[in-house]
Amino acid sequence: MSRSYLFIPGNTPSMIQSHDVYDSDAVILDLEDSVAVYDKDAARELVRSFLAAHRGNVEVFVRINDVDSGHFHRDVSAVDDLAINGYVLPKANPQAIDALAKACNHPILPIIEDPQAVLDAYAIVRHPQVKGAILGAEDLTKEMMIERTSDGIEIHHVRSHLALVCHALQKPFIDTPWTVVDDLDGLAKDASLARSLGATGKAAIHPNHVALINDLFGPSESAIRDAERILAKASETGKGAFRLDGKMIDEPIVEKARRLIAAAARYNKR
Amino acid sequence: MFVIKEVLIEAEKQELIAFLHRHNMEYEHDITYSIFVYDVDRVIATASLANNVMKCFLVIDDYKQQNVTNIMFHHLVNVLAEHGVDHYFVYTLPRNEAVFTSLNMTKIVETMNTVLLEGGRRIQDVLAQLKAQYHVSDKKKAAVIVNANPMTNGHLHLIETAARENDEVLVFVVSEDLSSFPFADRFAIIQKATAHLKQVTVLPTLSYLVSRITFPKYFLKEDQLIQDEQTLVDVLVYKEYYTKMFNINRRYLGEEPFSYNTAKYNQVLKDHLGNHIRIIPRKTFKNKAISASMVRKLIKAGKIEKIRDYVPQATFDYLSGESGKAVIEMIRSHTLGRH
Amino acid sequence: MNVTAGTYESSDCLIRLSPSTTRKVIVESIVFDQFGDAIQRVLNDTLDQYGVSAVQVECFDKGALDYTVRARLITALKRGGYIE
Structure with a gap:
């Protein structure tokens, strides 16, 4: 489960080239909002050409244009035969998910960015090809004609709602990016809040935000220790279910612990 | 972002x-x-x-x-x-030239305070194409540059003088379409009126001479005084590109008794090109120097018949036709420009 | 009319296509000495791959890697109708 998802403009070779230098767990090569209309074809070709030639050790997603944009099908087919970790689908809704699922073979990360999508979040996220959800608060608040603020009170409920939906379906919930490039204190507060509400990761629009996000969304020391103890007892007892500290521990919990330790290892915390 | x-x-x-x-x-x-x-x-x-x-x-x-x-x-x-x-x-300060050359733009000319660059096409290629299109020879020749809005006997006199004194004459017609008479029509009239002069070739200036780009002040409505530098780009483009590409060794101009600005332009040309420039007296009719602006004033006043004395047949025929009538209408209903 | 693709930004290249009866490939690069040949090869290989021979390709390179050169050329070829 990735902690950070860095958006990289799909028509900017200098940033694509450095995609794995920024230390994010995942990158989202963007064909949508960061690419001007007159460059959509160029971005598509550049991303395709790049992916055909390279693989780093970060997760690579491609944000295609939305289903009604006129670029949708060309975007999908440009990269469908390549080794990507999935598509990021903006302006997601149940019909759009169906359309994308039909057209492609990769996992889907929908961006929930309008009120109806928030209300339909469960239907969107439960689709078998959907592997999580990203909150798009900028577009959501613009759609609702409300102000997007730094303490995020206006999206508080939405964050909780999506966190619940994603946790119920056991899929990642990726928080909306922080848009004030130079305000790292603001980012820290925002990311902490999202984490405390149940977000498992956060998108970023600037490389400078990655380190903080990684720090805040990685497993905490106490969580790592708990997992270590569970695994230690598990190997000690050699049984599928056992008692630890007077409580019953069963396989799903052990599995979660294993994944957490693996993540910690990946993030060099162990 | x-x-x-x-x-x-x-x-x-x-x-x-x-x-x-x-x-x-x-x-x-x-x-x-x-x-x-x-x-x-x-x-x-x-x-x-x-x-x-x-x-x-x-x-x-x-x-x-x-x-x-x-x-x-x-x-x-x-x-x-x-x-x-x-x-x-792009027009920019000389100190910013490097910014635009790194964007693959090429310098056309430079004055003390300004640099003119172009992108997408190059003047050498465009003029070479123009030369080929009109089958211009490599021999030495004379040039006349006219707006001719409309063509008058004064323009004809200038061209005939050049034709008498040179084996080949190029008549460049201002391509910029900011005059009452559309470029295509001004061009056609000149071609008709000079058809009897075998050594004359009529061709367009394109956007590099007397254009919004090289000489924007030419098209100012009011008679605002212009500085030398504002005509310099046009003069330098002519000197550094047109004379070389077309092997022009003389340029004929009419004397300018009326307009301060045109006289200034002529002076700058003389300063930079010396004897290359031949200024000849304006043709007169009944002691009045003929000019296109005078003809337009007559049109505005509705005195079309009077124009006969000042313009070649080709111009008068045009004014009697449909497009000509549309132009007359336009002139009569709008304020006149300088050219 | 000429067709272009790409930009003059660092790590990018600009490709300009003009009509021609034969194939002409012209490269101008900030790293011409080290990479001029490689860029020329990528351009020619890509043209071969798509079977395009009658075109003039100008490449103004600002340090683009092979996949970028290739992508910009393909984009220009598509824009100019040389390929689908």
Whole structure:
């Protein structure tokens, strides 16, 4: 489960080239909002050409244009035969998910960015090809004609709602990016809040935000220790279910612990 | 991530003017399109177009990396391409020339305070193509450059004088379509009126001479006084490119008794080209020097028959035809320009 | 009319296509000495791959890697109708 998802403009070779230098767990090569209309074809070709030639050790997603944009099908087919970790689908809704699922073979990360999508979040996220959800608060608040603020009170409920939906379906919930490039204190507060509400990761629009996000969304020391103890007892007892500290521990919990330790290892915390 | 926003509504235009003023730049009134570059909610740069001339580039200090200029340039080129324009120009200070040459623009001419660059096409290629299109020889020849709005006996006299004194004469007709008589018609009239002169070839100036780009002040409505430097770009383009490509060793001009600005232009030409320039007295009729502006005044006053004395048959025939009548209508209902 | 793709930004290249009866490939690069040949090869290989021979390709390179050069050329070829 990735902690950070860095958006990289799909028509900017200098940033694509450095995609794995920024230390994010995942990158989202963007064909949508960061690419001007007159460059959509160029971005598509550049991303395709790049992916055909390279693989780093970060997760690579491609944000295609939305289903009604006129670029949708060309975007999908440009990269469908390549080794990507999935598509990021903006302006997601149940019909759009169906359309994308039909057209492609990769996992889907929908961006929930309008009120109806928030209300339909469960239907969107439960689709078998959907592997999580990203909150798009900028577009959501613009759609609702409300102000997007730094303490995020206006999206508080939405964050909780999506966190619940994603946790119920056991899929990642990726928080909306922080848009004030130079305000790292603001980012820290925002990311902490999202984490405390149940977000498992956060998108970023600037490389400078990655380190903080990684720090805040990685497993905490106490969580790592708990997992270590569970695994230690598990190997000690050699049984599928056992008692630890007077409580019953069963396989799903052990599995979660294993994944957490693996993540910690990946993030060099162990 | 930078966001480009087009300047569309009046409030945005006022913001642009204020933004430029804060950085000691003027908003130029021939601007047809402008953009702002935003970093979140802060304006950090701007650039504009006056048709296909890029101008008023500004990037604030904190963001003075080449890249913002690049992004704006790329956007402007795409906007032009959307309108089918693949040839564009920029006027900039000599110290900014390198910025635009790194964008693959090439310098056309340089004066003390300004550099003119072009992109998308090169003047050498365009003029070479023009030369081939009109089958111009490599022999020495004379040139006349006229707007001819409309062609008068004065223009004919100038061309005939040049034809008498030279084996070959090129008559360049101002391509810029900012005069009452459309370019195509001015061109056709001159061709007809000079058909009897075998050594004369009529061809267009294209956008490099007496154009919005090289000599924008030529088309000013009121008789505002212009400085020498404002005619210099046009003179230098003629001197450094047209004379060489077409092997022109003489240029014929009519004397200018009326207009301060045209007299100034003639003087600058003489200063830079010396004996290459031949100034001949204006043709007169009944002691009055003939000029196109006089003819237009007569048209405006409805005295079409009187024009016969001042213009070649080709011009008069045109005025009697349908397009000519439309032009007459237009002249009578609008204020007259200088040319 | 000429067709272009790409930009003059660092790590990018600008490709300009013009009509021609034969194939002409012209490269101008900030790293011409080290990479001029490689860029020329990528351009020619790509043209071969798509079977395009009658075109003039100008490449103004600002340090683009092979996949970028290739992508910009393919984009220009598509824009100019040389390929689908």
